[in-house]
Amino acid sequence: MSELRKDLITGRWVIIHKEGRRTKKRLPSQSLAKPKDEKDCPFCPESISDIKEKELLSYRDQENRWSIRVVPDKFPIVDSEGELDKEGVGVVYDRMNSIGSHEIIIESPMHDQTLDTLPYDQLEKLIWAYKERFLKLKENKTIKHILIVKNYGKTAGGLVIHPHSQLIALPIIPKSINEELAGSKKYFGFHQRCVYCDIIYEELRKPKERIIFNNNYFISLVPFAPRFSYETWILPCTHNSSFENISDQEIKNLASILKDTLTKIKINLNNPGYNLILHSGPLKENYLPEYHWHIEIMPKLYRSTGYEWGSGVYINYTFPEKAAQLLRR
Amino acid sequence: MSELRKDLITGRWVIIHKEGRRTKKRLPSQSLAKPKDEKDCPFCPESISDIKEKELLSYRDQENRWSIRVVPDKFPIVDSEGELDKEGVGVVYDRMNSIGSHEIIIESPMHDQTLDTLPYDQLEKLIWAYKERFLKLKENKTIKHILIVKNYGKTAGGLVIHPHSQLIALPIIPKSINEELAGSKKYFGFHQRCVYCDIIYEELRKPKERIIFNNNYFISLVPFAPRFSYETWILPCTHNSSFENISDQEIKNLASILKDTLTKIKINLNNPGYNLILHSGPLKENYLPEYHWHIEIMPKLYRSTGYEWGSGVYINYTFPEKAAQLLRR
Numbered sequence: 001m002s003e004l005r006k007d008l009i010t011g012r013w014v015i016i017h018k019e020g021r022r023t024k025k026r027l028p029s030q031s032l033a034k035p036k037d038e039k040d041c042p043f044c045p046e047s048i049s050d051i052k053e054k055e056l057l058s059y060r061d062q063e064n065r066w067s068i069r070v071v072p073d074k075f076p077i078v079d080s081e082g083e084l085d086k087e088g089v090g091v092v093y094d095r096m097n098s099i100g101s102h103e104i105i106i107e108s109p110m111h112d113q114t115l116d117t118l119p120y121d122q123l124e125k126l127i128w129a130y131k132e133r134f135l136k137l138k139e140n141k142t143i144k145h146i147l148i149v150k151n152y153g154k155t156a157g158g159l160v161i162h163p164h165s166q167l168i169a170l171p172i173i174p175k176s177i178n179e180e181l182a183g184s185k186k187y188f189g190f191h192q193r194c195v196y197c198d199i200i201y202e203e204l205r206k207p208k209e210r211i212i213f214n215n216n217y218f219i220s221l222v223p224f225a226p227r228f229s230y231e232t233w234i235l236p237c238t239h240n241s242s243f244e245n246i247s248d249q250e251i252k253n254l255a256s257i258l259k260d261t262l263t264k265i266k267i268n269l270n271n272p273g274y275n276l277i278l279h280s281g282p283l284k285e286n287y288l289p290e291y292h293w294h295i296e297i298m299p300k301l302y303r304s305t306g307y308e309w310g311s312g313v314y315i316n317y318t319f320p321e322k323a324a325q326l327l328r329r
Numbered sequence: 330m331s332e333l334r335k336d337l338i339t340g341r342w343v344i345i346h347k348e349g350r351r352t353k354k355r356l357p358s359q360s361l362a363k364p365k366d367e368k369d370c371p372f373c374p375e376s377i378s379d380i381k382e383k384e385l386l387s388y389r390d391q392e393n394r395w396s397i398r399v400v401p402d403k404f405p406i407v408d409s410e411g412e413l414d415k416e417g418v419g420v421v422y423d424r425m426n427s428i429g430s431h432e433i434i435i436e437s438p439m440h441d442q443t444l445d446t447l448p449y450d451q452l453e454k455l456i457w458a459y460k461e462r463f464l465k466l467k468e469n470k471t472i473k474h475i476l477i478v479k480n481y482g483k484t485a486g487g488l489v490i491h492p493h494s495q496l497i498a499l500p501i502i503p504k505s506i507n508e509e510l511a512g513s514k515k516y517f518g519f520h521q522r523c524v525y526c527d528i529i530y531e532e533l534r535k536p537k538e539r540i541i542f543n544n545n546y547f548i549s550l551v552p553f554a555p556r557f558s559y560e561t562w563i564l565p566c567t568h569n570s571s572f573e574n575i576s577d578q579e580i581k582n583l584a585s586i587l588k589d590t591l592t593k594i595k596i597n598l599n600n601p602g603y604n605l606i607l608h609s610g611p612l613k614e615n616y617l618p619e620y621h622w623h624i625e626i627m628p629k630l631y632r633s634t635g636y637e638w639g640s641g642v643y644i645n646y647t648f649p650e651k652a653a654q655l656l657r658r
Contacts, residue, residue: 001426002406002407004426004427005422006422008422012504013501013503079330092531093334095334097332147640149636151636168642170642172333175641175642176642205419275634307478310606310627311476311503
């Protein structure tokens with residue numbers, strides 16, 4: 001027996017299927033990083049890489065040793081300089097040069113750490129760094145949106161082992177964010193309530209079967225209609241559309257729930273690769289009553305069959321209630 | 330230098346980037362199938378598999394040997410029997426049981442063929458079989474939409490070598506089709522013209538730099554804002570929203586352009602895996618002035634970085650004009 005479930009925000013239907021005889025092949029677990037297993041890691045403090053000169057932000061101790069460091073990506077997917085130049089192509093098409101910022105946030109000076117093994121206070125610093133970069137880039141009126149992305153492990157597209165995330169600031173709103181904005185606007189128009197706030201309220205009712213963790217500030221859960229096995233979202237309990245408005249108390253609590261959730265994923269799923277994406281509203285909006293920033297974590301347990309993103313029909317072989325039960329263990 | 334290009338239909342922005350020093354790693358080419366390299370191929374005529382009893386359609390010669398055969402998938406992702414049962418879950422969520430049809434269309438009795446090596450008349454038969462199944466399934470009012478999907482090669486999620494496609498009939502409209510429907514409706518509302526017809530008109534103007542092939546009935550091209558390197562679309566030149574309305578002449582010409590396009594992809598890209606998806610309108614609509622059925626082919630040359638479908642920001646390292654130039658070779 002399989003069932004179809006509808007994502008409340010985007011309206012996307014997902015096929016949730018009982019694990020059958022034909023299951024997808026499990027991708028390999030990530031091997032734990034060994035200290036300095038890459039001789040020329042560009043992100044280690046002793047690296048002589050040329051990124052040293054172009055530091056965008058760092059947190060340093062009294063001996064000038066950094067704990068968090070933000071540098072431009074060496075091979076950026078957007079250009080950081082120039083004027084935004086939109087033009088029509090032929091009669092119907094549009095293009096623009098891609099002005100923005102593509103940055104690497106080095107999460108620790110230690111090569112062999114992972115996000116879940118970092119101490120709580122280091123994670124706090126990391127979230128502070130995200131916030132600082134958001135606020136700084138917000139001054140640039142060309143930039144419309146910022147994505148924070150983490151690809152952990154080879155199976156998730158991670159290329160460098162040294163713990164890091166990427167920041168991608170673009171002069172457009174990414175499609176997935178636009179879909180969330182449109183869906184949540186529609187819901188708000190109907191109910192005069194934020195759809196994410198309603199999801200949190202609904203999930204906190206007994207029997208809380210999709211919740212992994214919750215504290216006064218954040219909740220981590222497997223969504224009702226997840227695209228991927230063990231997909232996990234972390235949402236702030238207080239309504240807020242823009243990540244950069246995160247409060248000091250929230251930063252403390254996000255560090256804690258993020259570490260705890262990632263630890264559960266690592267232990268219970270045997271250290272899978274994953275993609276983590278921070279979804280936040282458009283930079284020009286300080287407050288949208290209908291939108292709610294959040295984090296989506298997608299463990300990469302199975303190869304996508306390719307037509308899944310091509311067709312928008314996702315097939316998930318793990319019921320979310322079972323997934324949450326296993327992750328809570 | 331990179332640029333942002335907007336897909337005219339969905340409004341999705343794609344980053345088109347010059348191949349830089351950091352390119353994605355090329356996935357392996359598919360090895361050519363050897364005759365009977367799988368002892369127990371379930372799709373070979375001599376197979377004693379239990380799918381024999383459940384044939385849904387076949388084309389046979391006078392000696393009762395089939396050339397095309399349609400059978401139910403052994404491990405279907407939807408249930409073929411039962412009543413559609415929609416229900417609310419909690420206060421906010423929706424689910425339904427997934428009633429539909431999941432079928433395998435065996436494209437040839439020969440184990441070692443691929444879509445591009447099949448003779449033109451065999452491809453014609455295959456398209457006839459698609460059409461017959463569409464028309465048959467249309468009688469079932471529970472089914473809202475049909476997807477035809479082909480995963481060729483391991484890198485594209487293909488599990489069985491014997492040439493086959495899948496038909497997935499669902500009681501919902503898949504998200505990607507909904508997006509196309511919404512986008513093309515918006516365009517039609519503004520211009521009173523079909524966006525796909527306008528794209529064809531635009532692409533046929535000199536210098537035709539994104540066209541691979543065109544005949545009086547079909548055009549194959551690399552779209553203006555492709556998500557993937559060498560992504561290719563095949564569109565009928567005559568407006569038609571529903572694949573099942575395809576005419577005899579069109580079937581002849583589709584067989585020809587499909588074989589020729591796939592041959593170019595195989596030769597010029599060194600036999601890559603690919604996903605092929607047939608996009609058609611909702612079954613209940615016989616004619617929509619704004620929508621246009623078509624085929625999308627996505628060669629699987631690189632591993633997706635995972636956050637691409639998570640964020641909706643696709644990064645394509647091959648300019649479409651260069652891609653089309655290479656594919657035309």
